[in-house]
Amino acid sequence: MSKHLKVIVLFSLLILTQFVGCKKITELKNKGIPTVIKGNVSDNFKGMPIEGFKVTLGKSLPCFKNFMSADCGGEVASVTTDKNGNYVINFDHQLNENESYYLYFFQYPYTSQSKDPVKFTAGQQNITDIDAWIPVKLRLNLDIKNNKVYPLIVGINYQNNYNYGTDFIYEKDIKKTLEVRARPNSEVSIDFWYNENYNFGNPIRHLKSVKHTTDLKEITELNFEVDCSKF
Structure with missing residues (x-):
């Protein structure tokens, strides 16, 4: 194989390697980062867990409709608590500019609030415990x-x-x-x-x-x- 041909082959292999590497990075970016939100829902006044309480992860996506700003987001995942009041949401964390996640945990006839600020840190297990009670x-x-x-x-x-x-x-x-x-x-x-x-x-x-x-x-x-x- 001539020296000139070897250079062409090596250059082609380099380009291919970079392309495959970039493709993997892009695919990982598009897929998002595996992330967990988990916690417990309980009635602290009665000292008991709440079974069957719905917790929903949503994403807010800004858009424009009729020249007015609107929210085109929606539900990402939804789960209900088990008999011990526990819930786990697994999702791929991926946000573009001006996008954000939110956690919805309001279910009639309960009044509810998170015990601590809700976090959505990518690649981690985020703990959000919820107090819920019937007035x-x-x-x-x-x-x-x-x-x-x-x-x-x-x-x-x-x-x-x-x-x-x-x-x-x-x-x-x-x-x-x-x-x-x-x-x-x-x-x-x-x-x-x-x-x-x-x-x-x-x-x-x-x-x-x-x-x-x-x-x-x-x-x-x-x-x-x-x-x-x-x-």
Whole structure:
């Protein structure tokens, strides 16, 4: 074999090796990096795991529709917890620019939250434990008087948040029963308030707040006389 031909063969082999190497790298990149998200879902108030709780891994993909930004993402994988409350999601981690993962773990009638920030570190086992509980109910038997600056607003305050919404009462004098949800085994306040001068840029909040400690009973019945002229 001539020297010139040997050079051509060696050069061809070098190009082929580089092509195969690049192809393997590209294939690995396209496939993504094997990654795991796992954890436990439990009701810490009752001290028990939750079986059959759905946990979903999703991917957010930005796109444009009708000249407006939209999310074209969707579900990557979905699992349910076993009898011990454990779940495992195996997936190939691959993100392009402006893409991100999210973990969806909300299932009626539970309220749920992750114990720690959710992480999606590629190539690792990411642990996300979840607290989930069923809210208790407070049945409020109300005797409303002098509700002249309506609406009278009723809400269960936990750490300065009305997580389960509020109710509005417009009647001046009425006996009424509300059934509201609350976090179990927690210090909350049952708030009644109305806003004076609300439409004039300088509202004044008139508040009546009653401290209450919830327990694990499904329904607790409470009676209140609420005279709006006294607060």
